[in-house]
Amino acid sequence: MRKARFAIATLMTVVLASAAIADAGAAPTSIGGGAYTEEQAAAGKALFDRSCSTCHNADYYKTVFQTWRGQPLLYLFEQVMSAMPADNPGSFSDVEYESIMAYVLQITGFPAGDAPLSYSNGTMEEIAIEPAS
Numbered sequence: 001m002r003k004a005r006f007a008i009a010t011l012m013t014v015v016l017a018s019a020a021i022a023d024a025g026a027a028p029t030s031i032g033g034g035a036y037t038e039e040q041a042a043a044g045k046a047l048f049d050r051s052c053s054t055c056h057n058a059d060y061y062k063t064v065f066q067t068w069r070g071q072p073l074l075y076l077f078e079q080v081m082s083a084m085p086a087d088n089p090g091s092f093s094d095v096e097y098e099s100i101m102a103y104v105l106q107i108t109g110f111p112a113g114d115a116p117l118s119y120s121n122g123t124m125e126e127i128a129i130e131p132a133s
């Protein structure tokens with residue numbers, strides 16, 4: 001139990017430190033810092049409309065971000081890759097899942113940035129989930 005508490009405290013420190021770096025204008029360290037590009041979100045819209053919107057809307061994702069707050073976006077992304085769409089899990093390419101996640105960030109009110117959301121370059125682990133405002 002004590003170990004678990006320590007791990008959580010350590011994680012929180014990392015998350016808070018990451019948020020401080022985002023303010024300095026470095027690579028995004030939270031989904032509020034511009035974690036995807038407009039082009040990605042535009043590409044994700046058609047996929048989302050066809051394969052995601054039948055089961056949940058933007059408000060649903062706001063609840064999800066609330067639940068997952070403080071965790072790396074990578075974890076949620078991998079969850080979506082392996083479990084969604086629920087009627088055909090894992091049916092998209094990595095690039096398509098990136099676009100879909102970009103569109104989800106856009107419709108929940110998070111800003112676009114300069115660099116694309118990328119599963120392969122390792123940066124998604126450094127991007128913390130935060131609740132939509």
Ligand code: HEC
Nearest residue numbers: 048051052053054055056064079080084085086087100104
């Ligand atoms: C056939 C219905 C259906 C479709 C289509 C679908 N989902 Fe889901 N989704 C679900 C269900 C059911 C859950 C689990 C709900 C729960 O436990 O709250 C879920 C959960 C989720 C979660 C929360 C995961 C978590 O562990 O917190 C996310 C994010 C999500 N879906 C994204 C997507 C995306 C993105 C797509 C399109 C690629 C998609 N879903 C398509 C039914 C669907």
